[in-house]
Amino acid sequence: MHHGFLRCDAELTEKITAVHRASRGTYGAPRVHAVLRREAVQCGRRVARLIRAAGLHGSHHRRRHRTTIPDPQAGARPDLIGRDFTPDPAALDTRWCGDITYIPTGEGWLYLATVIDIASRRVVGWATADHLRTELVADALKAACQQRRPARS
Structure with missing residues (x-):
């Protein structure tokens, strides 16, 4: 048997x-x-x-794409919100956070930078580009400031 x-x-x-x-x-x-x-x-x-x-295993062939390369000349920035991402509806336009994502297209990568208001969890500014340079994020922040006009602190 x-x-x-x-x-x-x-x-x-x-x-x-x-x-x-x-x-x-x-x-x-x-x-x-x-x-x-x-x-x-x-x-x-x-x-x-x-x-x-049998020594077999599955594999996936995803392309690795390095998105951020830290600038060694850039100074450290303080965490002004203490990693507190809890929404507070009374605090609109006082705490924003950002993200960058990339989208494959027929013409190459499209990069999307977004700025989100933590209080409302809504996108308040965004920008797209075919590169990941600092001006992509700066453009998203400028768009958010023009759209929302936050108070200076």
């Missing part, structure tokens, strides 16, 4: 390897298991164990 399991494991490992190869090495145990189930292969929980035993 034990030899039967070994033969079944060997046959299942062949099927697992074929599915893994067909995915160009990207499928891990969950996806291999799903393909085998769709093909009505009785496999149960053995798939993960057999994938490990």
